[in-house]
């Protein structure tokens with residue numbers, strides 16, 4: 001892995017120039033004001049002489065072929081492979097980040113690492129490895145927007161699909177710009193209190209909700225994920241509020257993934273999530289009338305299969321990230337012909 005040698009530095013999209021060589025980044029909802037020779041909160045966008053530059057263009061720190069179910073996206077070409085890429089950096093600083101070595105590297109270690117890979121190369125590798133889509137994942141795709149945008153546009157031209165795995169903090173203009181190429185997103189809704197978002201993530205809940213609504217309004221397929229941390233966001237009221245937001249504002253057909261936490265990074269004092277908490281969260285989602293509620297990170301308790309919302313039969317069976325039975329044809333339940341929501345179903 002090479003240190004950034006300058007080949008990956010490119011003028012940023014979505015910023016405005018201010019007085020005294022300052023700039024305001026307009027890519028995410030932090031809208032950082034950045035002085036000359038300084039970087040924004042994500043640590044990968046730098047003001048040089050009154051111009052904003054991305055420091056991670058074409059510089060993935062990780063790339064893998066993953067099952068799409070790993071994102072998790074359960075209603076997006078089920079059983080397909082996703083060519084998954086990330087650069088270092090994130091606009092959140094979640095105390096429980098599972099990928100903190102790469103997401104927080106620019107902030108914690110003041111380093112930017114990666115291996116140069118042109119957009120053309122990413123798309124060719126996705127094709128050669130039989131992937132149906134490209135996932136912008138592991139860290140936060142918003143902060144490597146310029147790279148994601150170029151890869152996504154090229155991928156689309158070549159018949160591939162694109163999806164984001166994101167914390168939902170992108171501003172309206174960049175999302176509108178990438179919308180023609182972006183087919184799906186798994187968006188974290190990490191809790192339902194401003195206090196939780198401020199303390200644990202360094203962000204604002206109201207802005208996340210605005211961004212999620214925008215994804216929905218633009219017609220991008222979305223699935224929501226909530227990682228449940230005991231003592232932080234596992235209260236009944238908060239979980240009900242999330243389920244209610246999904247039902248009322250995104251629609252019952254929007255899948256909700258509830259997943260278990262294990263102690264990591266700066267949240268080593270919290271306990272692992274007990275299976276009964278995950279089961280209770282799933283019940284809350286189902287009682288709210290959501291069509292598709294899934295669990296992650298707890299082997300052996302089920303909660304990975306898809307049931308037809310119309311006839312109740314199991315239509316997609318999964319073991320871990322593998323689809324073992326598929327009873328959906330052209331977006332319809334094989335048994336009752338009811339609609340099965342998603343992309344490429």
Ligand code: SF4
Nearest residue numbers: 025028031032040042
């Ligand atoms: S993308 Fe980075 S620099 Fe831009 S507003 Fe967000 S955190 Fe700040």
